[in-house]
Amino acid sequence: MLIQAQALADDFFQLRTGLAGSVLQKFVNYNIKVAVVLTDQQKVQGKFKEFITEANKGNSFRVFGSEEEAENWLAGLLE
Numbered sequence: 001m002l003i004q005a006q007a008l009a010d011d012f013f014q015l016r017t018g019l020a021g022s023v024l025q026k027f028v029n030y031n032i033k034v035a036v037v038l039t040d041q042q043k044v045q046g047k048f049k050e051f052i053t054e055a056n057k058g059n060s061f062r063v064f065g066s067e068e069e070a071e072n073w074l075a076g077l078l079e
Contacts, residue, residue: 001027002070005038015047028060035070036063 011017027034038044044052044063052063064070 001032001034002067002074003034003036004067005036005040008036013048015051020048020051024055024061031060033059033074034061035074036061037065037067037070038063039065 009019011019012023013020015021024034055061056063062070062073064073
């Protein structure tokens, strides 16, 4: 699944709300691979930056700066 960051509520980027963790856990539970295209680097700060750094180590969820990178990862062209 490819998600554009602008489709996500601002609460998703505020980890204290628990929204990001809850949503991503559902994707993991149902074995759905998710790529988020996030071009607004202002959203990548603080605890959310730490969160995506850890998430990007896994194989279920990753954040990318471009749609092309996200599509390549979803297609299995990127590690």
